[in-house]
Amino acid sequence: MSSNSIVASPRVLGLLKGLHAASLAQESSFSLVVFWLFKVIRYRFAKEKWSSRDDDFMRDKFIALEPDKCELVYLLARTTGALNIVEAGTSFGVSTIYLALAAGQNAAAKATSGPIIPGQGAKVIATENEPEKAKRAKQHWKEAGEEVEPWITLLEGDLRELLPLEVNKTSQIDFLLLDIWTPMALPALQAVQPKLRHGALIVADNTAKSRAGYKDFFDYVCNPSNGFKTLTTPFKGGLEVCVYLPENTA
């Protein structure tokens, strides 16, 4: 890590550096570049959506959020004091590490007396439906240790089934990261919305690059009656920053 934005031990920073390097190396590989090229062509000309064949190809791929986006997500979570965070799309758990650092540090900053108990009052709800990926994510969090692992609750399976149940048990959600195949973005947002606090942040990746895939998401967040304000920031591929500001609930 070259910037000074992340507060973490040298061990966690070193782990993140290695994981990002592995992810970026995969992304620049010939097979992944060709995969995305054909994906765009097939979508544009045949309106072909995400398929089980795509899932098979992605099973051993990180597709981690890029380092600069992860740093922004961490800083946004820190500056808003986010305690309860949802991550839609966990893969090998790279962005989750940043979210867990932020949730744990926010909890420590808020605690005035008594021990800080991870999971009580602050947590990251991570979601992954590929068992092998979930296993790798857990290994990385274990390697990261106390600063990270205890703050994460991993839901293993389809978030459309599992997320509403876990969200229902949570007092409020402060932050949602959408880093998932585009057809899942709106279902994830709608699963979390009943517990989103006024002013909650929603960050979604690749909203310029995959604008067509995000159509239902944009139709929803741009409808004023749903309570969101949104901006596409000029990160690579576009990074959406939405704020939940429904009227009459401030």
Ligand SMILES: C[S@@+](CC[C@H](N)C(=O)[O-])C[C@H]1O[C@@H](n2cnc3c(N)ncnc32)[C@H](O)[C@@H]1O
């Ligand atoms: C882009 S990757 C996430 C990368 C991760 N945020 C990171 O930075 O390391 C998206 C992940 O979402 C998972 N996923 C896709 N559909 C899902 C669903 N319905 N429920 C849970 N996870 C899902 C995929 O298996 C994939 O690993």
